[in-house]
Amino acid sequence: MVRTRFAPSPTGYLHVGGARTALFNWLFTRKEGGKFILRIEDTDLERSTKEYEKLIMDALRWLGLEWDEGPDIGGEKGPYRQSERKKQGIYDEYARKLIEMKRAVYVVYDKQDSSKELFESLEYPEEYAQKGHDITVKFKMPKGERIVFHDLLKGQMSFMSDDLGDFIIMKSNGFPTYNFAVVVDDHLMEITHIFRGEDHLSNTPKQISIYKAFGWEVPQFMHIPLILGKDRSPLSKRHGATSVDHFRTEGYLPDGLLNYLALLGWKVEEGKEIFRISERIESFSLSDISNKSVIFDYEKLEWVNGKHLRSMEIERLCFEFRRYLDFIGMIELTELLDRDKLYTMEVLDICREKVNTMKQLLDISLPFFNDEYEYEEKYIEGYLKKDFAIPLLQEAIDMFDKNEDWTVEGCERVMRELASKNIASKKKTFQLIRGAILGKLVTPGLFISLSVLGKGRVLRRLSKTMDLAKSLS
RNA sequence: GCCCCCAUCGUCUAGCGGCCUAGGACACUGGCCUUUCAAGCCAGAGGCAGGGGUUCGAAUCCCCUUGGGGGCGCCA
Numbered sequence: 001m002v003r004t005r006f007a008p009s010p011t012g013y014l015h016v017g018g019a020r021t022a023l024f025n026w027l028f029t030r031k032e033g034g035k036f037i038l039r040i041e042d043t044d045l046e047r048s049t050k051e052y053e054k055l056i057m058d059a060l061r062w063l064g065l066e067w068d069e070g071p072d073i074g075g076e077k078g079p080y081r082q083s084e085r086k087k088q089g090i091y092d093e094y095a096r097k098l099i100e101m102k103r104a105v106y107v108v109y110d111k112q113d114s115s116k117e118l119f120e121s122l123e124y125p126e127e128y129a130q131k132g133h134d135i136t137v138k139f140k141m142p143k144g145e146r147i148v149f150h151d152l153l154k155g156q157m158s159f160m161s162d163d164l165g166d167f168i169i170m171k172s173n174g175f176p177t178y179n180f181a182v183v184v185d186d187h188l189m190e191i192t193h194i195f196r197g198e199d200h201l202s203n204t205p206k207q208i209s210i211y212k213a214f215g216w217e218v219p220q221f222m223h224i225p226l227i228l229g230k231d232r233s234p235l236s237k238r239h240g241a242t243s244v245d246h247f248r249t250e251g252y253l254p255d256g257l258l259n260y261l262a263l264l265g266w267k268v269e270e271g272k273e274i275f276r277i278s279e280r281i282e283s284f285s286l287s288d289i290s291n292k293s294v295i296f297d298y299e300k301l302e303w304v305n306g307k308h309l310r311s312m313e314i315e316r317l318c319f320e321f322r323r324y325l326d327f328i329g330m331i332e333l334t335e336l337l338d339r340d341k342l343y344t345m346e347v348l349d350i351c352r353e354k355v356n357t358m359k360q361l362l363d364i365s366l367p368f369f370n371d372e373y374e375y376e377e378k379y380i381e382g383y384l385k386k387d388f389a390i391p392l393l394q395e396a397i398d399m400f401d402k403n404e405d406w407t408v409e410g411c412e413r414v415m416r417e418l419a420s421k422n423i424a425s426k427k428k429t430f431q432l433i434r435g436a437i438l439g440k441l442v443t444p445g446l447f448i449s450l451s452v453l454g455k456g457r458v459l460r461r462l463s464k465t466m467d468l469a470k471s472l473s
Numbered sequence: 474g475c476c477c478c479c480a481u482c483g484u485c486u487a488g489c490g491g492c493c494u495a496g497g498a499c500a501c502u503g504g505c506c507u508u509u510c511a512a513g514c515c516a517g518a519g520g521c522a523g524g525g526g527u528u529c530g531a532a533u534c535c536c537c538u539u540g541g542g543g544g545c546g547c548c549a
Contacts, residue, residue, distance in 0.1 A: 009549050044548060107547095114547085136547055154478065163476050164545075171547040178549045202477055202544035225479075225542085232541055263498090264485065270497050273485090290486075293542060297484050300499045310512075354511045364510095415508080430508035442510040 002034025003192050006060075006067070007182065009041040010053035013243035016296065017197060017227045017235065018056075019063060020261045024224060025195045026065045027262075027277070027284045037189060038070030040081045041182075043175045048083075059244040063254045064277075069189075077189040082181050091176035094184050094214070095137045095169055102140075103213040104169060109134040114172075137170035139180070139210060147205040152193075152222035153291050159205040167206060179203055183210040191219050198223045198293070222286065225265060225293040235296050247301075249328055251358030253320055255312070256305030263304065264297075265290040274307045306356030314349050321348060324358045336369050344369075346452045350444040367438040368453065371460065375468070379435035384469050388424035392432055393466045395421060400450075400458055411450035436465035 006022040008014065029036040038060070042048035057072065069075025071084075079085055098104035099122060108125050110116035114134045129135055145161040169180035176184070186194065201223040211218045229239030236242065241250075247257055258277045267288045309317065318341070325334045337344045351365040367373035375384070383389060396418055403414050419429040434446050437458055443449055450458055 007549090011549075041549065047548080109547090134547080151478095157477080159476070167545090168547055173547075175547085177547070182549090197543090198478065199543055200549090203549095205477095223478085223543095228542075230484085234542080267486070268498085270487080273498060292479060292486095295484060297499070300485070303499055306512085356511095419508085427508060434509065440509090444510090446508055 001192070002029055002032040003037065003190050004029045004034060004195065005037040005039050005186070005189065005191050007039040007041050008056050009044060009047075010049055010056060011044060011047040012052060013245050014056045014059040015242050016244060016247070016261065017242075019059070019244050019257070020227065020264065021195060021197055021224060022060060022065050023063075023258060023261055023277070024289065027281060028193065028195065028286065030281045031284045034192070035068040036066075037075070037077075037191070038067040038080060039185060039189070040071050041178070042081055042083045043086070043178065043181055045173065045175065055245065059248070062248060063244065063258055082176070082185065085185065086175055090188070091170065091181060091184060092174075095176070095180070098139065098169070098210075098213060099137065101213065104137050104139045107136045107138050107168075109136075109172070134172035136168045136172050138166050139169045139206075140166050141206070141209055147208055149204065149208055149218065149221060151201070152220055152286055153289060154201070154223060157201075157204070161205070161209065164206055169210075179206050180210065183207045186219060187211070187214070187216045193220045193222065195222045195224060198225050224289065225291060227264065228293050228295050230295060232295065239296065240298055251324060251360065251362070252301070252305050253308050253312075253358070256308040257301070259308065260301040260304040263300075265292065265294040274304065274311070302356045309352050309356060309358070309361065314345055317348055317352065318345055321358055321361065325362070330362075333366075333369065343452070350448050350452055354442075354444060364443065367440060367443075371457070371464075373439040375435065375439045376441060379439065379441055380472070383428065383432045383435055384465070385472055386424075386428075388428065389432060389469045390466070390473065392418070392423045392429060393436060393462060393469060395423060396433055396436070397459065397462045397466065400455070400462065403455070406451055406455055408447045408451045412447040415447060415450070437461045
């Protein structure tokens with residue numbers, strides 16, 4: 001049975017790199033029919049917070065990367081928070097075992113200068129502890145040993161133990177260090193495959209030494225290349241936002257983000273770069289993952305997202321849009337959308353042709369939902385204040401008032417007839433009406449917009465604009 | 474300093490000794506469409522890091538150099 005895990009430390013938001021790691025773990029596990037485990041590595045007391053833990057879990061859930069065992073849902077191998085496991089004495093127990101096996105020692109530090117090691121001991125230095133000396137436990141690396149392992153991506157790896165050196169496994173505050181806690185937990189949780197960032201590659205031989213010391217079976221490793229920024233330095237805030245939450249507030253879809261993350265360093269057949277991740281579980285293969293670090297391309301992400309936005313079933317888009325508004329706290333608008341679901345659907349359907357993200361979708365669709373839309377300055381100056389504005393609007397009101405055919409074709413007929421009256425050029429005529437009914441000069445197609453808005457709204461808006469035009473002259 | 478990983482258009486990649494005159498996608502440029510802006514369609518520009526080998530033949534195999542990244546924490 002395949003068992004994998006994603007083990008973030010709650011010291012910040014979920015980073016796109018972390019999301020990508022989680023994605024590969026999840027994908028592999030779902031394909032193999034195994035269990036995907038979420039473990040919270042909160043051994044860094046200073047920086048870990050419950051808030052970040054919640055944010056990370058929310059972000060993973062939003063992406064749809066559901067876990068089978070974890071701190072919130074429990075499971076047989078829990079607890080799933082390292083702080084809780086520490087409380088149960090799990091790490092103490094295994095550290096003690098290593099000391100008994102003479103594979104680890106206590107280290108006593110100078111009281112004044114805690115960076116200075118006084119001595120090592122196999123016995124617990126009780127009296128020094130009483131006197132307030134810092135005491136850690138250090139793992140002793142074997143001497144002159146070649147540590148080899150097979151990385152699923154890198155192939156055969158080989159390190160000399162002497163290059164690595166001894167390292168601390170229990171801190172003086174009683175908490176385990178990362179390299180120790182992962183091994184103990186991965187073993188106890190019966191993890192079979194570890195997919196993680198390449199930054200852990202050099203730590204792996206240390207961890208393998210611990211597995212070997214205990215005589216535990218070593219899991220399979222696969223170290224995934226890191227995501228870099230445009231200048232090839234590690235992706236960070238300098239390059240732009242990196243947290244999943246940011247992309248969520250920017251209006252990216254889970255499908256879009258996931259698709260892009262998969263595409264990053266993933267071999268895809270020509271013409272098949274747009275897909276829903278759930279449709280790719282079956283065909284997922286570890287050998288599709290490239291072994292080269294990759295640069296995060298915000299533009300391609302937006303393109304991928306736009307593809308999803310435009311091609312997904314409209315019902316799902318409505319659902320995602322609503323969820324998005326909830327997320328960014330636009331509750332009033334949500335209520336408005338729910339009032340006329342059919343209208344909402346029609347509006348979003350014509351608006352999505354123009355945009356790539358839901359933030360942009362909100363921008364362009366807002367005037368459809370809100371009769372109190374604002375007029376762009378450019379529209380007022382360039383069209384509404386012109387001489388042709390009032391006569392043209394008057395004519396439009398008359399014609400649309402008489403119009404009974406509100407299909408797209410019907411609206412087109414009216415518009416073309418209006419233009420043929422030569423009150424203004426065709427372009428000016430169309431733009432004046434466009435701005436009159438939506439306040440903007442960039443909108444979905446004019447005929448379809450008129451059709452979707454319908455007679456009531458169009459007439460209301462035309463006369464509202466007429467009032468404004470008159471007040472301006 | 475020591476150890477490790479990586480190297481094809483600006484970016485993500487195809488390529489695994491002859492199908493390569495190096496293919497696709499994003500971005501870019503031009504065109505078409507057109508009521509705006511997009512989308513869409515068509516076309517174009519753009520790359521095997523460098524040097525040695527191996528071979529009849531190298532983007533592909535080997536070595537070196539260079540460049541980028543990671544690790545060597547009482548961070549994870």
